[in-house]
Amino acid sequence: MPVHNGYTVRRDPGERGLRRRRRTWSYLVLIGLAVFFLFPLVFMVVSSLKPDGQILSDVGGWRAFLPVGDIGLHNYAEVFDRVPVGRFLLNSVIVTVVIVVAGLLVNSMAGFAISRLRWTGRGVVLSVIIATLIVPFETIAVPMVYWVSQLPTLLFQNGRIEYDFGWLDSYQVQIIPFIANGFSIFLFTQYFSTIPTALDEAARIDGASWFTIYRKIVVPLSGPAFATVAILTFLPAWNQYLWPSMVVQDEKLRPVMVGMQYFFQDNTAWGEVMAYTSMITLPVLVVFLAFQRAFVSSVAASGIKE
Structure with a gap:
């Protein structure tokens, strides 16, 4: 029983029951929402184990979410026969990790410079960075193709370094335009601003740069912010489709999302589509x-300022 000012306070049994x-x-509602949002993933994984005819026949009922009927891993085997899945996955891993x-590194250093250093015009710079978020990528994609x-570029061929123009069909054209990100800089700036500046002053007195x-x-004090930016950077980098479709024609350099084109060229094999999407969704979930x-703690901390 709770004690208040030396007196034992008895709680009303009705209040405890309420x-x-x-x-x-609350738990039932949360569980229901979780199950509701898991339905598409369950449908995708279960459908990847069924032949096309059974997928279409089960769509109208609960059997679409249950691994019943003629199930197996034949769709996954067909995926590896149709597209170079291993190469596409390797390309996406390289591009995404870099x-x-x-x-x-780049966005956190920019956020540190804006939030911790004192220099004229930093507010204007931050405003310009935030303003870039309202510009859709589709509006600048074609000019970017021209500029890249x-x-x-430097080419290493036959033991010699050769000089050429054009970044098309390369890893750098898929990586460099997406390293700096306005939202990541803003999030780092907000989070770094919550760290006491007295730490900086003490370190400067000790001679730290x-x-x-x-x-x-x-x-070391910004682990949640780094985790959040890592997730928010990972998702669009892994899901890139428009930009690689425009600048990469070499199959050896294509990422996983561009590989979806292979399943819609002739007759659509829905079982193979589900198998392929299941494989490329797994890294995102992990x-x-x-x-x-x-991620949750960083969003909460960076969105509230005292």
Whole structure:
């Protein structure tokens, strides 16, 4: 029983029952929402185990969400026969990992400079960075294709370094335009602003440089922000479709999302489509489940300022 000012306070049994019922209903609602949002994933995985005819016949009922009937892994075998899944996955992993790692470094340093350093015009710079978020990528995609086709590049051929123009059909054209991100810089700026500046002043008195403060003080205290930016960078980098379709024609350099084209060229094999999407969705789920706690705490911390 709770004690208040030396007196034992008896709780009303009706109040305890009301709280218990509210908690029960809250859990039931949350479980119901979780099951509702899991339906598409369950349908995708279950359909990947069925032949096309059974997928279409089961769509109208609960059998669409149950692994019943003629099930097997034949669709997955057909996927590997139709497209170079391993190569597409490797390309996406390379592009995504480089974008995430380089983006964390570049965007966090930019956020540190805006939030911790004192220099004229930083508010204007932050406003311009935020303003870039309202520009749809589709509006600048075609001009970007022209500019990347004119950029210089170095080629290593036959043991010699050769100079050429054009980034098309390369890894860098899929990586470099997406390293800097306005929202990531804004999120880092907001989160870094919550760290007491007294730590910076104490470190400066001890002779630490700004980069040392960034590396040894701010970064270790900003794990949730880094996890959030990693997730928010990983998802669009992994799901890129429009840009690689425009700048990459070499099959050896295509990412997984461009590989979806292969399943809609002739007769659509829905079982193979579901098998392919199941395989390329798995890394996204693994990354999100690994960082979900840090993601939630960072969003809550970066959105509230005292």
